[in-house]
Amino acid sequence: KMISSFRGDRRFEQVSMQAFSPSENLAFVQSLIGSSNLEQSFVDKLYESTEGNPHFTKELIRSLVDSGRVVETETGSWNLSAETAISSEVLPPTIQQAVEKRVERLPEDWKEVLLIASVLGRAFEARDLEVLADEVQKLDDIIDKLIASGFIEEERASRGEQLAFSSGI
Numbered sequence: 001k002m003i004s005s006f007r008g009d010r011r012f013e014q015v016s017m018q019a020f021s022p023s024e025n026l027a028f029v030q031s032l033i034g035s036s037n038l039e040q041s042f043v044d045k046l047y048e049s050t051e052g053n054p055h056f057t058k059e060l061i062r063s064l065v066d067s068g069r070v071v072e073t074e075t076g077s078w079n080l081s082a083e084t085a086i087s088s089e090v091l092p093p094t095i096q097q098a099v100e101k102r103v104e105r106l107p108e109d110w111k112e113v114l115l116i117a118s119v120l121g122r123a124f125e126a127r128d129l130e131v132l133a134d135e136v137q138k139l140d141d142i143i144d145k146l147i148a149s150g151f152i153e154e155e156r157a158s159r160g161e162q163l164a165f166s167s168g169i
Contacts, residue, residue, distance in 0.1 A: 019052030028054060032061045033070065039079035042070075059098040059167070062150055066102055099167060103151075113142050114151060123155065123164035 020028060025047045030036045050056045064070045064080070071081045103111060116133045117124060126143070133139050143163070146152045155162035 017054060020054055020057070021052065022047055025050075025052050025057060028057060029061060032058060033065075033078050035072075035078055037077045039073070039077050042079045045080075055167070056098065059102070063098050063102045066105055066149070109136060109138075110142055110146060112136060113139065113146065117152065117163070117165070123162060126161050126163050129163065 026038075026043055029043055029046060030038060046057065046060065050060055061070070069081050070078060073079050103114065106114070113129070113133055113136055116136075117129050119132070120128055129143070130139060136142065143152070147154060147163075150166050152163050153166050155164055
């Protein structure tokens with residue numbers, strides 16, 4: 001219903017995303033990992049698990065990397081760590097759960113900043129976060145780390161004054 005309310009408004013455009021083909025997914029995973037040297041079985045398992053959904057693929061890769069489950073092997077290729085098998089425990093069935101697992105592994109002060117920021121909405125002013133999180137030690141460092149980790153991002157052309165969650169999830 002919400003999408004239909006925007007129809008005809010020239011400020012909005014609906015964009016349909018199709019699932020990636022296997023070759024598009026491979027290129028996407030390579031860009032996320034930062035290497036073109038990936039074990040084919042790893043790439044195949046990811047594609048099978050995410051069905052080429054770009055957002056789920058991105059969150060799943062972040063989750064696997066953050067948890068140390070994607071490693072560079074002795075041959076220099078990237079694969080799941082030896083003790084990691086792709087299973088229902090490793091691959092959350094929804095994007096929501098993938099993001100939740102990533103958040104669970106964060107340090108407590110990072111989670112506190114995300115919680116405070118969530119009250120401000122999907123996009124928010126950095127100064128508003130600073131006011132609400134005034135008791136958080138090293139807030140600027142935590143914000144920088146959350147940006148580097150892909151949880152929040154700086155809005156373009158805002159010089160760090162406007163922040164937003166990277167995902168609506």
